[in-house]
Amino acid sequence: MAAKGSDTRKKRLGAKSARLPPMQEARSEPPLSRERIVATAVDLLDAQGTDGLTMRRLADRLGSGVMSLYWHVDNKEDVFDLALDQVLEHRGPPQTAEFQDWRGEVVHMLEDWRASMLRHPWSVSLLPARALGPNILSRLELLSKTLSRAGVADADLNVAMWSLWNYVMGATITRVSFGRSDDDRAAAQQRLAALGERYPTIERSRLLLDNDWEGAFRKGLGVLLDGLSPRS
Amino acid sequence: MAAKGSDTRKKRLGAKSARLPPMQEARSEPPLSRERIVATAVDLLDAQGTDGLTMRRLADRLGSGVMSLYWHVDNKEDVFDLALDQVLEHRGPPQTAEFQDWRGEVVHMLEDWRASMLRHPWSVSLLPARALGPNILSRLELLSKTLSRAGVADADLNVAMWSLWNYVMGATITRVSFGRSDDDRAAAQQRLAALGERYPTIERSRLLLDNDWEGAFRKGLGVLLDGLSPRS
DNA sequence: GCGATGAATCGCACGGTGTACGAGTCATCC
DNA sequence: GGATGACTCGTACACCGTGCGATTCATCGC
Numbered sequence: 001m002a003a004k005g006s007d008t009r010k011k012r013l014g015a016k017s018a019r020l021p022p023m024q025e026a027r028s029e030p031p032l033s034r035e036r037i038v039a040t041a042v043d044l045l046d047a048q049g050t051d052g053l054t055m056r057r058l059a060d061r062l063g064s065g066v067m068s069l070y071w072h073v074d075n076k077e078d079v080f081d082l083a084l085d086q087v088l089e090h091r092g093p094p095q096t097a098e099f100q101d102w103r104g105e106v107v108h109m110l111e112d113w114r115a116s117m118l119r120h121p122w123s124v125s126l127l128p129a130r131a132l133g134p135n136i137l138s139r140l141e142l143l144s145k146t147l148s149r150a151g152v153a154d155a156d157l158n159v160a161m162w163s164l165w166n167y168v169m170g171a172t173i174t175r176v177s178f179g180r181s182d183d184d185r186a187a188a189q190q191r192l193a194a195l196g197e198r199y200p201t202i203e204r205s206r207l208l209l210d211n212d213w214e215g216a217f218r219k220g221l222g223v224l225l226d227g228l229s230p231r232s
Numbered sequence: 233m234a235a236k237g238s239d240t241r242k243k244r245l246g247a248k249s250a251r252l253p254p255m256q257e258a259r260s261e262p263p264l265s266r267e268r269i270v271a272t273a274v275d276l277l278d279a280q281g282t283d284g285l286t287m288r289r290l291a292d293r294l295g296s297g298v299m300s301l302y303w304h305v306d307n308k309e310d311v312f313d314l315a316l317d318q319v320l321e322h323r324g325p326p327q328t329a330e331f332q333d334w335r336g337e338v339v340h341m342l343e344d345w346r347a348s349m350l351r352h353p354w355s356v357s358l359l360p361a362r363a364l365g366p367n368i369l370s371r372l373e374l375l376s377k378t379l380s381r382a383g384v385a386d387a388d389l390n391v392a393m394w395s396l397w398n399y400v401m402g403a404t405i406t407r408v409s410f411g412r413s414d415d416d417r418a419a420a421q422q423r424l425a426a427l428g429e430r431y432p433t434i435e436r437s438r439l440l441l442d443n444d445w446e447g448a449f450r451k452g453l454g455v456l457l458d459g460l461s462p463r464s
Numbered sequence: 465g466c467g468a469t470g471a472a473t474c475g476c477a478c479g480g481t482g483t484a485c486g487a488g489t490c491a492t493c494c
Numbered sequence: 495g496g497a498t499g500a501c502t503c504g505t506a507c508a509c510c511g512t513g514c515g516a517t518t519c520a521t522c523g524c
Contacts, residue, residue: 056510299502
């Protein structure tokens, strides 16, 4: 059903002819390209969220006709896929040959991952329903290699990988859905209090008001890493 | 922006008049009600997924006009909220007075939570973007109370709660998005292999082919609980 | 120079969507 | 008998993704 890989007729041509501007329209937009479409889509998503992205609006921002987009892109789903992967781009590993602090590196990697998604909140609602783009795979590869080199046995590797992935995804998604604004959460907690004594414990602990997201994230991650460490 | 609480004019009237069937149509549907709408929406979501739920289709299944739904329901978002909460209903705690195996209880609670969502895969893509319904709150309350009674200090309670929540949500969402079918995952892993040697480690570990979801879930959860246990 | 090719752009139109609006029906109560 | 209010629903509107040609224009073999 969900075939990946753009299979419409269209190949990235080898950057041969540098289309010179048509010179009739002084402020004409640069020509359409997959890259420009994706970049604009990310802008639009940042500004208006998932529902804000429509093909028409996207074309407007690009100064093109709607149907022109479909030459470069399979369909709207494709745009989402590309935008998501774009946002998860990451610089390669620092490539330090020596390997003293694997734990710190893992924490850093995962925090960077999380931060990348939090910078574009729409990405977390997209990710669950989408396949793995190259940038996600590359991040997984890096994590896997680090854990492996740190001494995690092959037999335990997948459990470790999935546990970390699950935790990071869950924490990020939660952060986005509940962390909108202090006011929102205050309102939620108040509604909760108003609901009477049905939820005394979470009301007392002020669960929804807790806003040390980073601290909580790090602590939970620490616990997980403690348990997943080799030769623990 | 996202005001909760149905604010349209409409109150659940106190079950006063039992609308007797109009007797002109022998097989006429029972009258519309919020409950019937939600139940039918869940059926429709189970059968057709998130995109399959349209107000028109929903009305068709209910044998009513489309706009009649809007008397009982604020809008489509409302339907999603209600359907999600409905699916997360749960039986109250066994209410055992004695408290020997808190850990087993927590594991059981979280596995039940996870299972409830996996039974309705659409729920996981809904949850990230939605506020907390009463059934979610009630589950959180139960979890919180259990941990607290088990001896988790108040100061550590929120970290424990969020860590567990994050992990469970992440694992469930991941399970649904990647666990579609063996074929899908085999295809993904193959695509990955075809992509050459860019991802050697995850290719070697066959990360995407691992299908012992339950085992991995339980192991990761165990690690987390080990670290979060009181007086560890 | 000239026709053919094919990449790229885009207008139009179609079938679908959520829902605002207001006109209807009907049981109930004064 | 009239008023009220709960409830149903047909019509209409604006917007959506996208299939289908028609159109433009640079390039290339002749």
